[in-house]
Amino acid sequence: MSSQSLQAVACVLGFTAVVLGALGAHGPVHNIVLANNMLDRWQTAVFYHIVHAVVILVLARTAPSTLTLMSGLGPAACFLGGILLFSGSLYVMAYTGVKVLGAITPIGGLCFLAGWIWLAFTKPGV
Numbered sequence: 001m002s003s004q005s006l007q008a009v010a011c012v013l014g015f016t017a018v019v020l021g022a023l024g025a026h027g028p029v030h031n032i033v034l035a036n037n038m039l040d041r042w043q044t045a046v047f048y049h050i051v052h053a054v055v056i057l058v059l060a061r062t063a064p065s066t067l068t069l070m071s072g073l074g075p076a077a078c079f080l081g082g083i084l085l086f087s088g089s090l091y092v093m094a095y096t097g098v099k100v101l102g103a104i105t106p107i108g109g110l111c112f113l114a115g116w117i118w119l120a121f122t123k124p125g126v
Contacts (some may be wrong), residue, residue, distance in 0.1 A: 006060035006076055013053035013083060020091060021046040029095065038094035045090035052079040052112065059119075075122060078115030082108045 023029040024042040033042045056079050059072035086108025093101040 001073055003060045003063045003072075006063070006073070007057060009076075009080070010053055010057035010060050013056060013080070014050065017046055017050040017053055020049070024094075033094045036094060036097040038097070041090045042094040045087040045094070048112070049083050049087040052083050052115075055079055055115075072122065075115040075119040078111045078118060082111035082115060084108065085111060 020042075024033055024039070024046060030039075033039050056076045059076045063072040086105055089101045089104040089108060093099060093105075
């Protein structure tokens, strides 16, 4: 994967985090999440989503033109998985009220943790 492609992914993730944050704060989505008594879960999902989108963007912008597993692609993949599983499960749970989806959330959290550990062993400046 190229760093330019990863940058595009990061930008889409950042965009969707802002949109989902706005939807959760206003209008019909806000009312549904509030009725489900899960606004805090929605806000947690948005927070982790945007933070890790920014980290992916930083990895894309500081990496060589072709990414390898040790030059940012591995941690970025973990962060993407974390966004999809952690934030994604929280979004769906908050919107639908189906609490069993919370069983998926820790898997996404493990993806985030794996990304940070992997990043700790990635060469600085790449």
